[in-house]
Amino acid sequence: MKRPLLSLAIAASLVASGLAAAQKSDAPKLYRWVDKQGKVHFDQALPPEAVEQARTEFSIKSGRNVGSVDRALTPEERAAQAAAADAAAQAAAAANEQKRQEDVMMASYETENDLRRAYGERIGLLQMTVESTEVSIRSLRENLTTLLSQASDTELDGRRVLDDRSKTIRELHTEKMKQQELQAARRADLATLNAEFARMLGRYRELRGATTTPPATVAPPAAAPAGG
Secondary structure, eight states: OOHHHHHHHHHHHHHHHHHHHHHHTTEEEEEEEEEEEEEEEEEEEOOOGGTSSSSEETTTTOOOOEEOOOOOOOHHHHHHHHHHHHHHHHHHHHHHHHHHHHHHHHHHOOSHHHHHHHHHHHHHHOOOHHHHHHHHHHHHHHHHHHHHHHHHHHHTTTOOOOOOHHHHHHHHHHHHHHHHHHHHHHHHHHHEEEEEEHHHHHHHHHTTTTOOOOOOSSSSOOOOOOOO
């Protein structure tokens, strides 16, 4: 019999605690708020225009501060708050990714020369692509110049330029423009890779605590000059 009685006593205690909390939360309060004109108000009821204002709540019985409510945010403030949270999340993700890359770098390259050699190979391959594309563009330009000159002489002689020749000229021009766009993208990639190498090298030295710079076995080649 003792166990059921104990359970009933615990249940009664929980119910009493819940009722006391409910009575406490429903206890009459006095609200203090400041309206948009800066005037301070005290009242037991909040008018509709004060619901979104910041306020302090007091117990009428004890006069003690029992809570406070911040004012409601405007749509602009909520948007700014969301944007700030999104920016903070992106910054944290970027920091985590940078940490991951640095961990991989430190595990992959025992010495600075290892890092230089790896980047030197990547930069060298991209540099070769840039140079070969430049040769292709130069060849297309020369062929196009020759065909345009021949077409001009044909027209000056009062003869019509053959359709096949006109088509070839258009195709060469289109290909030259395409190769120039590709070359611009490759040069941008090369500049980005060189900047990445410089940044990673500096960070590698920081993490290794290097005070001197060992001789480099492979230096990354510089970008080729821009073609016309």
